[in-house]
Amino acid sequence: MADPLVEEFNAYRSRMNEQISGAKNLIINRLFNLDTNCYEPGTVDVVTKEMIGLACSMVLRCDDCVKYHLGKCHELGVTDQQIFEVFSIANLIGGTIVIPHLRRAVEYWQALNKN
Amino acid sequence: MADPLVEEFNAYRSRMNEQISGAKNLIINRLFNLDTNCYEPGTVDVVTKEMIGLACSMVLRCDDCVKYHLGKCHELGVTDQQIFEVFSIANLIGGTIVIPHLRRAVEYWQALNKN
Amino acid sequence: MADPLVEEFNAYRSRMNEQISGAKNLIINRLFNLDTNCYEPGTVDVVTKEMIGLACSMVLRCDDCVKYHLGKCHELGVTDQQIFEVFSIANLIGGTIVIPHLRRAVEYWQALNKN
Amino acid sequence: MADPLVEEFNAYRSRMNEQISGAKNLIINRLFNLDTNCYEPGTVDVVTKEMIGLACSMVLRCDDCVKYHLGKCHELGVTDQQIFEVFSIANLIGGTIVIPHLRRAVEYWQALNKN
Amino acid sequence: MADPLVEEFNAYRSRMNEQISGAKNLIINRLFNLDTNCYEPGTVDVVTKEMIGLACSMVLRCDDCVKYHLGKCHELGVTDQQIFEVFSIANLIGGTIVIPHLRRAVEYWQALNKN
Amino acid sequence: MADPLVEEFNAYRSRMNEQISGAKNLIINRLFNLDTNCYEPGTVDVVTKEMIGLACSMVLRCDDCVKYHLGKCHELGVTDQQIFEVFSIANLIGGTIVIPHLRRAVEYWQALNKN
Numbered sequence: 304m305a306d307p308l309v310e311e312f313n314a315y316r317s318r319m320n321e322q323i324s325g326a327k328n329l330i331i332n333r334l335f336n337l338d339t340n341c342y343e344p345g346t347v348d349v350v351t352k353e354m355i356g357l358a359c360s361m362v363l364r365c366d367d368c369v370k371y372h373l374g375k376c377h378e379l380g381v382t383d384q385q386i387f388e389v390f391s392i393a394n395l396i397g398g399t400i401v402i403p404h405l406r407r408a409v410e411y412w413q414a415l416n417k418n
Numbered sequence: 419m420a421d422p423l424v425e426e427f428n429a430y431r432s433r434m435n436e437q438i439s440g441a442k443n444l445i446i447n448r449l450f451n452l453d454t455n456c457y458e459p460g461t462v463d464v465v466t467k468e469m470i471g472l473a474c475s476m477v478l479r480c481d482d483c484v485k486y487h488l489g490k491c492h493e494l495g496v497t498d499q500q501i502f503e504v505f506s507i508a509n510l511i512g513g514t515i516v517i518p519h520l521r522r523a524v525e526y527w528q529a530l531n532k533n
Numbered sequence: 534m535a536d537p538l539v540e541e542f543n544a545y546r547s548r549m550n551e552q553i554s555g556a557k558n559l560i561i562n563r564l565f566n567l568d569t570n571c572y573e574p575g576t577v578d579v580v581t582k583e584m585i586g587l588a589c590s591m592v593l594r595c596d597d598c599v600k601y602h603l604g605k606c607h608e609l610g611v612t613d614q615q616i617f618e619v620f621s622i623a624n625l626i627g628g629t630i631v632i633p634h635l636r637r638a639v640e641y642w643q644a645l646n647k648n
Numbered sequence: 649m650a651d652p653l654v655e656e657f658n659a660y661r662s663r664m665n666e667q668i669s670g671a672k673n674l675i676i677n678r679l680f681n682l683d684t685n686c687y688e689p690g691t692v693d694v695v696t697k698e699m700i701g702l703a704c705s706m707v708l709r710c711d712d713c714v715k716y717h718l719g720k721c722h723e724l725g726v727t728d729q730q731i732f733e734v735f736s737i738a739n740l741i742g743g744t745i746v747i748p749h750l751r752r753a754v755e756y757w758q759a760l761n762k763n
Numbered sequence: 764m765a766d767p768l769v770e771e772f773n774a775y776r777s778r779m780n781e782q783i784s785g786a787k788n789l790i791i792n793r794l795f796n797l798d799t800n801c802y803e804p805g806t807v808d809v810v811t812k813e814m815i816g817l818a819c820s821m822v823l824r825c826d827d828c829v830k831y832h833l834g835k836c837h838e839l840g841v842t843d844q845q846i847f848e849v850f851s852i853a854n855l856i857g858g859t860i861v862i863p864h865l866r867r868a869v870e871y872w873q874a875l876n877k878n
Numbered sequence: 879m880a881d882p883l884v885e886e887f888n889a890y891r892s893r894m895n896e897q898i899s900g901a902k903n904l905i906i907n908r909l910f911n912l913d914t915n916c917y918e919p920g921t922v923d924v925v926t927k928e929m930i931g932l933a934c935s936m937v938l939r940c941d942d943c944v945k946y947h948l949g950k951c952h953e954l955g956v957t958d959q960q961i962f963e964v965f966s967i968a969n970l971i972g973g974t975i976v977i978p979h980l981r982r983a984v985e986y987w988q989a990l991n992k993n
Contacts, residue, residue, distance in 0.1 A: 319521035322528070326498070330506035330571050331520075333563070338514050341560050341970050347963040351926050355933045355964065359971045360515065362860070362934045364710070365479070367518035368971075383671070388922040389930065391675035395916050396934045396943075398858025399683050400705065400822070403712035405676075406664035413667070434751035437758070441728070445736035445801050446750075448793070453744050456625050456790050462618040466581050470619065473585045474592045474626045475745065477975070480709070482748035483626075503577040504585065510571050511589045511598075513973025515937070549981035552988070556958070560966035561980075568974050590975065592745070594825070595939070597978035613786070621790035628743025629798050630707070630820065633827035635791075636779035643782070675916050678908070686855050686905050692848040696811050700818045700849065704856045707819045713856075733807040734815065740801050741819045741828075824940070843901070851905035859913050860935065863942035865906075866894035873897070 306414035312370050342375070350379050354389050361393035361401060361408065369408050377415040386412060421529035427485050457490070465494050469504050476508035476516060476523065484523045492530040501527060536644035542600050572605075580609050584619050591623035591631060591638065599638050607645040616642055651759035657715050687720075695724050699734050706738035706746055706753065714753050722760040731757060766874035772830050802835075810839050814849050821853035821861060821868065829868050837875040846872060881989035887945050917950070925954050929964050936968035936976060936983065944983045952990040961987060 305313070324332055342352045353375045360368035376386060390408065394401045420428070439447055457467050468490045475483035491501060505523065509516045535543070554562055572582045583605045590598035606616060620638065624631045650658070669677055687697045698720045705713035721731060735753065739746045765773070784792055802812045813835045820828035836846060850868065854861045880888070899907055917927045928950045935943035951961060965983065969976045 316521070319524060322524050323520065326502050326524070328499075328502040328506050330567055331502065331509060333567055334506075334509055334514070335517075337560055337563055337567070337970055338517075341967055345963050346957065346959045347929070351929060352963075352967060354922070354926060355930055355967050356971065358930045358934050359937045359968065362858075362938055363515045363971070365515050365518060367521075368515055382921065384673075384921045387671050387673040387676065388920050388927075391673050391679075392916055392927060392930050393934065394676060394679055394858070395912055396858050396860050396931065396938070398822075398854070398856050398861070399679065400708045400710050400713055400856050401858070402680075402683075403710060405668065406661070406712075409664060409667050409671070431751070434754060437754050438750065441732050441754070443729075443732040443736050445797055446732065446739060448797055449736075449739055449744070450747075452625055452790055452793055452797070453747075456622055460618050461612065461614045462584070466584060467618075467622060469577070469581060470585055470588045470622050471626065473589050474623065477589045477593055477973075478626070478745045480745050480748060482751075483745055497576065499576045503575050503582075507571055507582060507585050508589065509973070510567055511586065511593070511973050511975050513937075513969070513971050513976070515971050516973070546981070549984060552984050553980065556962050556984070558959075558962040558966050561962065561969060564966075564969055564974065565977075568977075592743075593975045595975050595978060597981075598975055614788075617786050617788040617791065621788050621794075624743070624791060624794055626743050626745050628707075628739075628741050628746070629794065630741050630823045630825050630828055631743070632795075632798075633825060635783065636776070636827075639779060639782050639786070675912055678912055682855055682905055682908055682912070686852055690848050691842065691844045692814070696814060697848075697852060699807070699811060700815055700852050701856065703815045704818050704822045704853065707823055708856070727806065729806045733805050733812075737801055737812060737815050738819065740797055741816065741823070844903075847901050847903040847906065851903050851909075854906060854909055859909070860938045860940050860943055862910075862913075863940060865898065866891070866942075869894060869897050869901070 306417045308411060308414040309374070309418065312367070313374075316367070316371070350376075350381060353379060354381070354385075358389050358393040358396075361390065361404060362397035364397070364401060364404050366404055366407050369404060370411050373408060373412055373415060377412070383412075383416075421532045423526060423529040424489070424533065427482070427526075428489075431482070431486070465491075465496060468494060469496070469500075473504050473508040476505065476519060477512035479512070479516060479519050481519055481522050484519060485526050488523060488527050488530060492527075498527075498531075536647045538641060538644040539604070539648065542597070542641075543604075546597070546601070580606075580611060583609060584611070584615075588619050588623040588626075591620065591634060592627035594627070594631060594634050596634055596637050599634060600641050603638060603642050603645060607642075613642075613646075651762045653756060653759040654719070654763065657712070658719075661712070661716070695721075695726060698724060699726070699730075703734050703738040703741075706735065706749060707742035709742070709746060709749050711749055711752050714749060715756050718753060718757050718760060722757075728757075728761075766877045768871060768874040769834070769878065772827070772871075773834075776827070776831070810836070810841060813839060814841070814845075818849050818853040818856075821850065821864060822857035824857070824861060824864050826864055826867050829864060830871050833868060833872055833875060837872075843872075843876075881992045883986060883989040884949070884993060887942070887986075888949075891942070891946070925951070925956060928954060929956070929960075933964050933968040933971075936965065936979060937972035939972070939976060939979050941979055941982050944979060945986050948983060948987050948990060952987075958987075958991075
């Protein structure tokens, strides 16, 4: 079973996504669809796309977005060493202001590894 | 009575604003005054100003600022459909990185509706 | 005829949008379509939507986005005083870091007024 | 003994820094070293450097970074009045979007003063 | 006489500030006044305040704001070595994304030194 | 020979990097070294790293950083279709505020293709 940190994140995300889609705002629902389509296989492979999503989330310092892409990377079998290389690029580009988000990302990655 | 989510936000905000104003830093206190004056009726009406404040808070991804302007919009009678239209503009401008903030905004808006 | 500042902005924008759409990337083209749909009349009126777009562009400090929404506001008959009220909200939310963008926005608004 | 707010922040920070350094990613570990070296005495004195770190953290709206530099400023004997002057510069540059972070910063500074 | 880079920056700034103040928007004019007052001597000295303003401008990546505070630091006799120490803090906090702004800052600093 | 857009970018970049390194600030020079090391082959391949760098630069809206990574991607043989897929991810994450930067990125990519 999933670690509570992972469980709680996924449950809240699912619950609120349902509320949002239920509001039937066409622009928002299409934006969510685009978001799904965007990470599907193309001329850039899925692992690369998820790494890009992870790094962008990190430099923009969005903990929830980081968690989401970490979950996807974990499913896709990205290794610890690869994840830390992506972290290193994001931290260098984004600077030390990213470090607190790195801490939470590492904690979440460890939670995913415990599953 | 207010939903705990709303209650807690307002209480913390009031308590800390008092601490801040008590420190008697002239620049900060004037900035707070400007903030109050800025949303008063002018050639742009108050509802539009609060919608602008809400959308700006969302693209800048400040949950507390979003909550504050949601509270004001609620008092002013902004409808669910209008709020989601403002959300849609902010989410499109700000991108999918805004989605986690949208989730929390929707949760807070629902809490305001429960009151 | 349009002021050179306005002319140049519109010409570059049109030319590059054509190049982008010609690349036939489905996600990007759909995002551009969403962008058009988002500012169409709804339960929030078009002027308010453009003011929201303008203020968000200003706090996010994107000169070209500011210019685009200034152009739309101008077409819609927004007055000088209203534009400055929107500017004032954006500058207060975004802080003095926004001031250089305010300068360029005022210059562009004056160019639109000359047309 | 330290206030729980301070205690908890420092404990989490130390624990996760250890995990990060244990991952032995060369880029990240060097970035952490640079971070330490950067705030050492130079032609700019340490108090000024910490004030700069604090203000930058505030305009970039990173609560944990703000807490860290507040801790350092407290150790270095920076006064309440000086801290509020730094807050005022950061809040003016960063705008009212910084206010929720100012609230949490003031709360943390008070916790440091209780120790 | 001033280097053209410095001359042009100051001339545009003065001209547009006049236009802005002439629009007589109370919020904006008060914000500009606060901006002036904020950097006046207090319990934090003027050089430190300008260094803080410079570093914040750099991490927020506003070239014009960087130029303004570089001009002030130059007037106040801040040395090359001190400026580079401030740059180093800002670049470390803000990451490599700040480097293009560092390039333009160094170019402007050299222009100020030529005067 | 290189397109003037590419030529000018590279020349300014080289010239200012030399000035920066000549200032002998240890922190800045080490940060530049880290920047070089970070994109070297590791458990994540070089093309993926450059795509990550490109996408992060785009969501952080730094035109010069985008240009730099576009140049690297071009050298590495990244295709038009792949570049637009990276663009699409960055634009979706970062929102329509990124579009003006997309325009300039497409213009620069076309300049690289002309070489």
